[in-house]
Amino acid sequence: MTRTADDPIRVGVLGARGRMGDEVCRAVDCAPDMVLVAKVDDGDKIGEVVDAHAEVVVDFTHPDVVMANLEFCLANGVRCVVGTSGFDTARIDQVRQWLGDEPELGVLIAPNFALGAVLTMRFAQLAARYYPTVEIIELHHNRKADAPSGTAAHTARMIAAARKDAGLGEIPDATTSAADGARGASMDDVRVHSVRLSGLVAHQEVLFGGDGETLTIRHDSLDRCSFMPGVLLGVRKMVQRNGLVVGLENLLDD
Numbered sequence: 001m002t003r004t005a006d007d008p009i010r011v012g013v014l015g016a017r018g019r020m021g022d023e024v025c026r027a028v029d030c031a032p033d034m035v036l037v038a039k040v041d042d043g044d045k046i047g048e049v050v051d052a053h054a055e056v057v058v059d060f061t062h063p064d065v066v067m068a069n070l071e072f073c074l075a076n077g078v079r080c081v082v083g084t085s086g087f088d089t090a091r092i093d094q095v096r097q098w099l100g101d102e103p104e105l106g107v108l109i110a111p112n113f114a115l116g117a118v119l120t121m122r123f124a125q126l127a128a129r130y131y132p133t134v135e136i137i138e139l140h141h142n143r144k145a146d147a148p149s150g151t152a153a154h155t156a157r158m159i160a161a162a163r164k165d166a167g168l169g170e171i172p173d174a175t176t177s178a179a180d181g182a183r184g185a186s187m188d189d190v191r192v193h194s195v196r197l198s199g200l201v202a203h204q205e206v207l208f209g210g211d212g213e214t215l216t217i218r219h220d221s222l223d224r225c226s227f228m229p230g231v232l233l234g235v236r237k238m239v240q241r242n243g244l245v246v247g248l249e250n251l252l253d254d
């Protein structure tokens with residue numbers, strides 16, 4: 001279907017009964033320039049998004065199913081805004097391959113849609129070159145499916161790239177662990193510690209250490225509404241943009 005600027009964006013939501021999906025359905029319902037045309041959860045047929053002529057699908061499902069969802073949407077001409085975690089370099093390359101050399105569809109994969117989380121990652125990337133040591137602590141509700149968080153993995157990747165550009169070597173660490181996991185997981189050679197507690201939503205600290213000083217950058221999502229402006233921005237941008245975008249930061253200054 002061809003769209004005019006006045007047409008509301010037809011949005012489908014995958015994972016619609018989940019914590020994030022439910023919030024996204026409400027945000028889309030309240031957006032004057034969007035219409036919610038399909039709500040799909042586990043056990044429903046994903047083909048509903050095609051039958052309903054969704055232009056953009058928002059996926060907040062599970063790392064185990066998101067790739068199949070993406071493959072289906074792209075094969076059926078539906079643009080995608082993806083919040084689901086679990087995207088490593090291999091998955092990102094696969095999505096790029098599905099889109100092809102001259103993409104006619106757009107996909108946004110955003111490890112975190114909260115403005116403060118995006119800024120935390122940018123600030124961490126800026127600070128990384130100046131400090132010999134850095135570790136990440138991510139803290140989430142205890143019903144989260146995966147660890148470490150997608151945001152922490154992305155932050156570690158950004159820090160590792162900045163350290164490499166600055167010619168910094170391995171992070172010095174003289175500790176011998178007496179218990180498995182005591183030093184967290186190594187993501188791109190950056191230590192990531194995952195805390196899971198009821199009562200939490202989504203939080204992250206990036207700790208830098210130098211000579212006689214530390215710098216801590218912390219972000220807290222206290223409510224899932226913190227993700228909604230980013231999700232809606234992603235939908236508005238990706239309805240008209242082709243190709244793969246990884247990270248909301250790449251759409252903020254457009």
Ligand SMILES: NC(=O)C1=CN([C@@H]2O[C@H](COP(=O)(O)OP(=O)(O)OC[C@H]3O[C@@H](n4cnc5c(N)ncnc54)[C@H](OP(=O)(O)O)[C@@H]3O)[C@@H](O)[C@H]2O)C=CC1
Nearest residue numbers: 015017018019020041042060061065083084085111112113
């Ligand atoms: N990028 C970001 O800013 C954010 C990303 N996330 C990520 O989003 C994902 C979802 O998080 P959250 O909402 O808390 O998780 P939930 O478990 O609350 O929601 C996921 C929903 O997806 C459903 N589902 C499972 N498989 C399918 C499928 N094949 N098709 C459609 N729906 C399916 C689940 O159903 P059932 O329970 O029956 O299996 C569930 O209702 C996670 O990967 C999380 O890390 C979360 C917050 C912010």
Ligand SMILES: O=C(O)C1=N[C@H](C(=O)O)C[C@H](O)C1
Nearest residue numbers: 085111112144149150151202
């Ligand atoms: O599961 C969550 O809740 C979140 N998941 C994303 C992640 O894995 O980074 C984003 C945010 O941290 C909330």
